[in-house]
Amino acid sequence: MTNLKPWRETAVPHEDVLKGTFQQAEFAADISRVHDGSAVPEYADPVQFFSRTYITEGMRLLLDSVIKRVTGQGGDPVIQLQTAFGGGKTHTLLAVYHLARGQVSADSLDGVPALLSTAGVKALPKVRVAVLDGIKLSPSQPQIHGSLQARTLWGELAWQLGGDAAFEKIKDADVSGTSPGKELLARLLKEHAPCVILVDELVAYVRQLNDTPGLLGGTYDANLSFVQALTEAMKAVPDAVLLASLPESDREAGSSRGAGALRTLEHYFGRVQALWKPVATEEAFEIVRRRLFSRIEDRSSADAVCRAFADLYVSNNSDFPHETQESRYFDRIRSAYPIHPEVFDRLYEDWSSLDNFQRTRGVLKLMAKVIHRLWQDGNNDLMILPGSLPLYDPEVRNEAIYHLPQGWDPVLEKDIDGARADTTDIENQDTRLGSVQACRRTARTIFLGSAPSSINQSTRGIETVRILLGSAQPGHQIGVFKDALRRLGDRLHYLNSGNSRFWFDTRPNLRREMEERKKRFKDREDLLPKIRTVLQSLLGNGMFAGTHIFTSHADIPDDGGLRLIVLAPADAFAKKGPSPAADVCTQILKSRGQQPRQRQNRLLFLAPDQDGTSRLWDNAKTVLAWKSIVDDCKEGRLNLDQLQAKQAEKSLKDTEDVFRSVVRESWRWVLAPFQEAQQKGGISELRWETAQLNTSASQMMSEIERVLKTNELVIDEWSPIHLANLLKKWFWNDETREIGALDVWQKMGNYLYLGRLRDDTVYRRAIEAGLGSRDFFGIAYGKTDGKYEGFSFGRSTSIVVDGTLLLVEPHAAKAFEESLKPTGEVGNKLQEPKSGGRGVAEKTTGSAGAGAGTQASAKASPKRRFFGNVEVNPVTAKIELSKIVDEVLVHLASKHGVSLKISLEVSAEAPQGFDDDLQRTIRENGKVLNFTTLSFEEE
16 A cells, blocks of 8 residues: 555654664663662653653552642552562652652643642642662662661661651661661651652562571561561551552562562551552553654554554454454554554563563563664564564564573574575565565564463464464555465474464474485485375376386387386476487387387377476475374374374375375376378388376376377277278288288387277277278188188178288279179079979979968967077187177077077097197186086097
């Protein structure tokens, strides 16, 4: 969206953030340094402090209570500030400090006039402020004030409230290290009221004490007694207030003594405290923004950006979290601008769970460095999203991983961000992803949302909807980031996924293990068998008598069957330029081992594409690597948790599916050898016709057959006219008027210029189809003394292509047919009976007989049985048996209810006797063919 302004054109960071001149210590509010005047202006100057401080609801209530207390209108006498580490306790104490000191007019402090107005106070009285900092003060070192030495907390308190005179009143208790009573403390407070006592890091002071006498600061019990007495005394002084900060957990309290001190102090403060937790997560937006940004220059442009984000989420509701569909999410975006609320959510909800990550302070330190680097690099994002974080910057990276366990630096460098990261490499190869930094933005979002969760948490990672929320902005295509996520899942070493969640971990993921295992496998020993197995499952035989995958030319049969030779990946075909496929195919075509190959026209070749071989090898290694991981897990050789085991099994299935597709896409070229007859005679050199398969077809073998038929590289149906033309051109001549059908078929398998039929069935059908016509050829079953035996011409019949069948040239067939016609009438019709008594008698008798026969027939029973016996010429047995079936047995079987039995009687005599091999062959074949009687006899 070109009309939307990026954040850097509307939001102006503070000067120290812009220049990068801030120090980490500046983010740590130190009340003692403010009190002694050594703090930086952001904290020491009340005007600057309040200009950068967002008064939250909790802080407003606390300041209202303090104002009422010091003006004698009520309010709580003791307020305990107890929040998580970095939760803003000291910052709140500073707000009270500047408000109570009154160094400048309240009108010049942002937000303060409204507080006074609400409390009904026009101006605050002069308030004394005492600061007891448990980190600055030491139980073994007194505080020097001129000639005076304050050894204890109560001594220091008295001096800060009233100087030397006040100190003198409790000097004895200070010197002896014993707690003054509550009455003495109450009188001291009344004399110097209105007053505010601010106690910071009290547990840090008390945990240093023990029961050994001699410590200047008093004993452990003495200090706890002082706290008890002071809290009781505060109730007696209506215009005095005590604010004390305590850590929230035992971990923050430090040692076991610190934890014990915390429990005791909570007990004492709990009797009179107003427990308050200052910073809500939503209010943290404004706190951080005020501290990091001086102003929003163009609020209308900023609001337009916020509205565009909200519209993006609503219009793509299924791609983003449910809360983005609520109208109040727009208000969250607006209140957090120019930082996206998802950044705050992840830092405050996830990162604040880390032991050493301070909530407000940690967020400020990290985001200050982020904003500085983005500003310097001219970042033009509409808002600062999780995907915007410049983790390539050493300062930002170090700040982020400082809070994490060891081992995250290589994760960031290898997988997430930087010039050498895989994300950058992917984007450099794909401009669609690189144009919006889709991979880097996605990886940064996953890191911010998952790095803390990878530490001892059962629910790990960040959901896809949150990844898209942290990566995409108005004007981006959501699908690009989904594609980037898929690419990262396939490529990155430290990225894990499960249950629709993604996370980074310092331990290399299973993909890294897989990548290492890929190096184990060798092409010939490991990869070729795997590729062969997949090809076998994809191909089968189909129309071919055999499919030979990566088979040596010596092992490819030289018979009449149509065979598909699948070339190995090393013998790939290139459409342009030289390729090894043609040489390998030529070698297979011309030889079988050491012998020349005869049936050259029965071979076709399937070759892989040369450009895809490297991808093929890599995918084969990937499948074998995942399989070894799954096998090792099942055998107990590899220790994986349940999620990783399921992930490995899913990865194996996915990669096997991909591998099958890669194999399909690789073996895409069909190569068919051919030669052509030249006009001046002779045959052309060997040539290759190539055809490309459609790799998206559902069945690979079906696609091969389709391509072969479409390009007439294999003939599936053959017209008899083509057979007749082939016979005229190559076989019949003036001297040769007939040719053996089997010889023609064999020569068609030998010579590349004769056409390539699918099988002998196609050839036989072409002959049978031509027998009904007198235009193509006749047939005979041998020729003896110039005469054709079993001759047929112009009559359809079934045939068997064997060594006896002859294809006769049509003119020769017509001439032979004419020669069979008799020269006289005798052969064509019966002679007329002569006139005379016998002839008449015979005729009369015949007539009478006919009449009698007719009458007998009328009375005769119907014929219910048929017997037939025929002798068959052994030379033409095949064709004669076929005719018997067609002309007799088929008619008998076609009548309903006929019970048909057929038996074949074979009798053979050999004057010299039958040898043993022949007898064994006949007996074995006879058993297979279910002969009921089978024997050889001597006589």
